[in-house]
Amino acid sequence: MRVTRLIVIGTFLTAFVGAVVFWIIGAIYFSVILPHAPLTPDPVHGFIYPHNNHGVIHYFTHFDHILDEAADILAFTCIPFLIVGGVFAMAYQVGKDRHSPK
Secondary structure, eight states, X not given: OHHHHHHHHHHHHHHHHHHHHHHHHHHHXXXXXXXXXXXXXXTTTTBOEEEEETTEEEEEOHHHHHHHHHHHHHHHHHHHHHHHHHHXXXXXXXXXXXXXXO
16 A cells, blocks of 8 residues: 555656646747747857747747757656546555455
8 A cells, every 4th residue: 555655656657747847848839938938040149949839930049959859858748647547546556456355
């Protein structure tokens, strides 16, 4: 039972931290990066990475591009962490119930 609780708590904590980091990156993205990103490439200042934002192409620096990719990765991994942890917790509990004396 203790291991099951640890798995569930660890999974939800991982997903929660991922969601908080995703929210922070999103706040930085929409308040700092996107308003200052040029609409045409500016190789002198490093704005060479195109990003299609709902039909409007903005150009990012390398750091902005990596930050945007990190946010995408976090968004697509938070929910699977929750699902996998829940499945492991249920499988552990089912195995424990099956082998317990009745």
